[in-house]
Amino acid sequence: MKVAKFGGSSLADANQFKKVGNIIKDDSKRKIIVVSAPGKRHDHDFKITDLLIQLGDAYLNNEKYKSYYITIMDRFAKIIKELDVTLNLIDEIEEKLTSIMKSDLAYDDMLNCFKAVGEDSSAKILSAYLQSLDITARYVNPKEAGILVNNDANGAQLLPKSYGEIYKLRKEEGVLVIPGFFGYTEDGILATFSRGGSDITGSIVAAGVKAELYENFTDVDSVYSVNPAIIKNPKEIKILTYREMRELSYAGFSVFHDEALIPAFNAKIPVCIKNTNNPSAPGTMIVSDKEQNGKCVVGIASATGFVSIYISKFLMNRELGFGRKLFQILEEEQVSFEHAPSGIDDMTIIIRESQLTGEKENIIVNRFKNELEADTVTVHRDLALIMVVGEGMKETIGMAQTATTALGEAKVNIEMINQGSSEVSMMFGIKANGLHRAIKSLYRAFFEG
Amino acid sequence: MKVAKFGGSSLADANQFKKVGNIIKDDSKRKIIVVSAPGKRHDHDFKITDLLIQLGDAYLNNEKYKSYYITIMDRFAKIIKELDVTLNLIDEIEEKLTSIMKSDLAYDDMLNCFKAVGEDSSAKILSAYLQSLDITARYVNPKEAGILVNNDANGAQLLPKSYGEIYKLRKEEGVLVIPGFFGYTEDGILATFSRGGSDITGSIVAAGVKAELYENFTDVDSVYSVNPAIIKNPKEIKILTYREMRELSYAGFSVFHDEALIPAFNAKIPVCIKNTNNPSAPGTMIVSDKEQNGKCVVGIASATGFVSIYISKFLMNRELGFGRKLFQILEEEQVSFEHAPSGIDDMTIIIRESQLTGEKENIIVNRFKNELEADTVTVHRDLALIMVVGEGMKETIGMAQTATTALGEAKVNIEMINQGSSEVSMMFGIKANGLHRAIKSLYRAFFEG
Numbered sequence: 001m002k003v004a005k006f007g008g009s010s011l012a013d014a015n016q017f018k019k020v021g022n023i024i025k026d027d028s029k030r031k032i033i034v035v036s037a038p039g040k041r042h043d044h045d046f047k048i049t050d051l052l053i054q055l056g057d058a059y060l061n062n063e064k065y066k067s068y069y070i071t072i073m074d075r076f077a078k079i080i081k082e083l084d085v086t087l088n089l090i091d092e093i094e095e096k097l098t099s100i101m102k103s104d105l106a107y108d109d110m111l112n113c114f115k116a117v118g119e120d121s122s123a124k125i126l127s128a129y130l131q132s133l134d135i136t137a138r139y140v141n142p143k144e145a146g147i148l149v150n151n152d153a154n155g156a157q158l159l160p161k162s163y164g165e166i167y168k169l170r171k172e173e174g175v176l177v178i179p180g181f182f183g184y185t186e187d188g189i190l191a192t193f194s195r196g197g198s199d200i201t202g203s204i205v206a207a208g209v210k211a212e213l214y215e216n217f218t219d220v221d222s223v224y225s226v227n228p229a230i231i232k233n234p235k236e237i238k239i240l241t242y243r244e245m246r247e248l249s250y251a252g253f254s255v256f257h258d259e260a261l262i263p264a265f266n267a268k269i270p271v272c273i274k275n276t277n278n279p280s281a282p283g284t285m286i287v288s289d290k291e292q293n294g295k296c297v298v299g300i301a302s303a304t305g306f307v308s309i310y311i312s313k314f315l316m317n318r319e320l321g322f323g324r325k326l327f328q329i330l331e332e333e334q335v336s337f338e339h340a341p342s343g344i345d346d347m348t349i350i351i352r353e354s355q356l357t358g359e360k361e362n363i364i365v366n367r368f369k370n371e372l373e374a375d376t377v378t379v380h381r382d383l384a385l386i387m388v389v390g391e392g393m394k395e396t397i398g399m400a401q402t403a404t405t406a407l408g409e410a411k412v413n414i415e416m417i418n419q420g421s422s423e424v425s426m427m428f429g430i431k432a433n434g435l436h437r438a439i440k441s442l443y444r445a446f447f448e449g
Numbered sequence: 450m451k452v453a454k455f456g457g458s459s460l461a462d463a464n465q466f467k468k469v470g471n472i473i474k475d476d477s478k479r480k481i482i483v484v485s486a487p488g489k490r491h492d493h494d495f496k497i498t499d500l501l502i503q504l505g506d507a508y509l510n511n512e513k514y515k516s517y518y519i520t521i522m523d524r525f526a527k528i529i530k531e532l533d534v535t536l537n538l539i540d541e542i543e544e545k546l547t548s549i550m551k552s553d554l555a556y557d558d559m560l561n562c563f564k565a566v567g568e569d570s571s572a573k574i575l576s577a578y579l580q581s582l583d584i585t586a587r588y589v590n591p592k593e594a595g596i597l598v599n600n601d602a603n604g605a606q607l608l609p610k611s612y613g614e615i616y617k618l619r620k621e622e623g624v625l626v627i628p629g630f631f632g633y634t635e636d637g638i639l640a641t642f643s644r645g646g647s648d649i650t651g652s653i654v655a656a657g658v659k660a661e662l663y664e665n666f667t668d669v670d671s672v673y674s675v676n677p678a679i680i681k682n683p684k685e686i687k688i689l690t691y692r693e694m695r696e697l698s699y700a701g702f703s704v705f706h707d708e709a710l711i712p713a714f715n716a717k718i719p720v721c722i723k724n725t726n727n728p729s730a731p732g733t734m735i736v737s738d739k740e741q742n743g744k745c746v747v748g749i750a751s752a753t754g755f756v757s758i759y760i761s762k763f764l765m766n767r768e769l770g771f772g773r774k775l776f777q778i779l780e781e782e783q784v785s786f787e788h789a790p791s792g793i794d795d796m797t798i799i800i801r802e803s804q805l806t807g808e809k810e811n812i813i814v815n816r817f818k819n820e821l822e823a824d825t826v827t828v829h830r831d832l833a834l835i836m837v838v839g840e841g842m843k844e845t846i847g848m849a850q851t852a853t854t855a856l857g858e859a860k861v862n863i864e865m866i867n868q869g870s871s872e873v874s875m876m877f878g879i880k881a882n883g884l885h886r887a888i889k890s891l892y893r894a895f896f897e898g
Contacts, residue, residue, distance in 0.1 A: 242763065243794065250766070250793045265763055310872065314691065314714055317699070317787075327773070338766075341790050343871025344699045344836075345692065387793075400866055401857040404850040413846045416869030420878055422792025423759065429869055 002029045004215040005202030008039020008047055010276035011122050014082030021133050023279050032205055034180045035126055036198040037118020038075060048075060048118040056114030060107055076121055085128040093121050112192045119179035127177040136174030145169060147183035155194030156183055158204055166208025199260030207267035214269050217276045222284040225299045225447060230439045235447050237298050239285045247389040247425040248301045296392035297446040302439055304432045305353040306383040311368055312346035312376045329367045341418055384432040387425050394423045402445050410441035451478045453664040454651030457488020457496055459725035460571050463531030470582055472728050473624060483629045483654055484575055485647040486567020487524060497524060497567040505563030509556055525570055534577040542570050561641045568628035576626040585623030594618060596632035604643030605632055607653055615657025648709030656716035663718050666725045671733040674748045674896060679888045684896050686747050688734045696838040696874040697750045745841040746895040751888055753881045754802040755832040760817055761795035761825045778816045790867055833881040836874050843872045851894050859890035
């Protein structure tokens with residue numbers, strides 16, 4: 001049994017719904033389908049969920065909301081008509097919106113109900129469409145599916161007992177279509193996962209039913225080994241471990257919501273990233289373990305927007321509690337850091353630039369100077385991080401040599417190397433203006449060598 | 450005005466005292482002399498200070514102490530006779546020891562007095578010997594010199610107001626010979642610095658009198674660029690910054706007690722390491738700043754005896770407080786760590802092997818697994834660290850490439866690279882069994898290339 005999740009781009013219009021129908025028809029193992037709300041049809045379009053949030057906000061704040069309402073209903077009506085499924089569905093969606101407006105729910109709970117209408121309607125439409133294709137299919141509400149959650153301010157958190165309930169879905173006949181993104185509290189209140197939450201539902205359901213595969217349909221053929229905006233037509237990654245995927249996601253590979261994978265990871269369910277628009281492409285498999293082949297680098301990720309703060313103090317490493325005091329200052333200033341490699345008498349703190357305004361920088365630099373009595377505190381902005389990722393890297397002689405040689409050839413100065421803390425990656429810090437040069441040279445060395 | 454400090458090997462016997470006399474005679478700027486106790490004359494000899502500690506321990510614990518007493522007096526008598534200085538000095542040293550034994554000092558205070566007899570007697574003998582060479586010279590007790598300290602259990606700590614007193618020594622006529630290693634509390638109790646404490650006295654006095662140079666006489670011509678046990682006749686280091694010296698000292702360069710340099714460092718007094726047995730050799734200068742020349746690597750230090758603990762946990766970097774919990778466990782287990790480089794979902798803790806018994810290892814690994822719920826915890830022993838050190842390293846393209854290429858050529862796998870946290874060093878972690886191979890290859894690359 002496979003669980004297939006279709007993202008917003010896969011359900012953006014009727015034509016996309018048809019592709020999804022074909023994909024489901026094509027493999028009888030695709031028994032449980034999790035859907036997002038319709039996404040953008042083109043660059044300047046709106047996602048249904050964004051429109052629903054605007055509708056909810058406007059309604060709850062007694063502002064004008066009709067235009068949002070009309071736009072939303074228009075989108076759904078168009079999809080329903082073009083799919084030629086029962087027109088009752090339009091009324092059903094209208095009734096849903098009206099009943100939310102009439103409810104006496106608390107502000108946040110009502111907003112959650114608005115937000116969930118996109119996925120909920122997607123699931124109802126897809127289920128009707130599958131029936132029109134003579135596929136035995138039905139819409140399954142997350143409450144019926146057994147998705148019980150705590151209603152946390154930062155997004156709903158699954159209650160572990162849900163898995164037992166979800167497992168029972170295995171016994172159901174036909175294709176089950178479940179809306180992603182939301183569950184219910186034990187009091188029956190609808191609660192939504194954090195944004196990107198359809199991935200979470202898919203991963204939870206895959207783990208719950210112990211699927212042989214969790215298919216994640218999106219709009220790319222596969223995960224690429226490097227950012228296609230830097231290297232044209234880069235190699236596709238056929239197979240990737242969870243750990244490799246995490247390292248790549250960290251530095252800019254945002255194919256999907258990686259945190260969503262925790263349930264699938266814990267249940268060791270393999271994940272396949274596939275393209276709704278080209279379903280015959282093999283896609284990228286994400287697995288717990290894989291066999292090593294000769295070339296261990298699978299991908300090179302990179303991200304800009306980092307700052308480094310360098311602190312030196314003579315005899316720092318003999319000073320008990322220095323590190324702790326330093327981290328306490330960062331915590332008090334509510335600045336979270338990414339890395340903090342340390343030398344003998346010095347330390348470098350890597351922070352995302354968004355965390356460090358000029359004002360905050362001044363405060364922190366002064367506190368480091370005054371409270372830690374640091375000899376030097378220097379801040380460098382415009383830092384880029386590069387992650388060279390691959391299982392088996394740690395055991396392979398010459399990996400660092402290949403990477404540093406490639407950077408040297410690209411005339412890129414290495415500000416930082418962090419190798420060995422992770423078994424599956426090497427991290428390099430460079431000035432952002434050398435990033436394209438660096439990536440091109442690294443790609444050549446690891447993928448074309 | 451120069452302050453010259455002579456270590457134990459420089460005063461091990463009468464012949465060494467004569468060399469010291471010539472060195473002082475040779476340069477009229479050498480106005481303040483700080484001395485250690487007589488050290489070993491050969492590999493199987495005892496240092497006077499060790500004998501004094503054994504004497505004190507035995508006496509204080511009502512054990513037999515006569516043999517220590519005789520050995521000590523013998524050593525001093527031999528030096529005094531061979532130097533042909535006034536024999537009264539022998540009686541003076543005997544009286545000193547007898548008066549300590551008769552005193553009603555507390556245990557630790559009395560032991561401190563025993564320990565200080567070595568330096569004190571060295572100073573008296575040297576001063577008498579200088580007089581016999583027609584040099585105006587006198588013994589100056591640390592109390593007279595103004596060395597006031599707090600009596601801390603981990604070694605005496607200087608009171609900052611001492612510097613004002615010490616500065617007054619500038620006005621004194623002739624050569625002043627001050628015993629190293631001890632000072633006095635404001636209550637007049639003798640207190641000793643931590644071991645290696647003559648270096649501390651020398652550095653304090655050099656800072657106090659604002660010397661133009663602090664000369665540290667020992668038994669090597671200079672600091673070498675690499676361990677001479679691995680590379681025969683390695684390059685000598687002519688000039689070294691404080692920061693470079695610290696990085697080199699960390700990983701095995703133990704020419705002298707680097708912590709002792711703090712006072713000189715703070716007062717920006719240049720330090721020269723020189724050889725009592727070859728005083729015409731230029732030695733190694735240690736300075737605050739130096740001009741950059743083309744080759745920025747000054748030395749390659751290395752040390753064995755490290756362990757790494759690798760911890761991985763899926764989504765570690767999203768987990769607030771993970772690092773803090775981890776460090777708290779280490780603190781509770783009283784294990785201090787050297788470095789803790791972190792990846793995205795993993796972290797490596799580098800610890801000195803002496804800190805981690807097998808039992809402690811089990812406790813920590815279990816706590817990491819249970820309390821941090823880590824996915825993997827692995828321990829690797831027999832790790833060696835290599836530091837490639839040099840100012841200007843950070844700005845020089847290709848340093849990492851040269852180093853990793855050298856390690857690759859030596860067929861040494863790199864377990865860890867930490868570069869960029871320090872501006873003046875790159876750190877590599879490798880398996881200890883590849884250390885000699887690695888150092889030879891690095892030396893070739895950086896010093897013979």
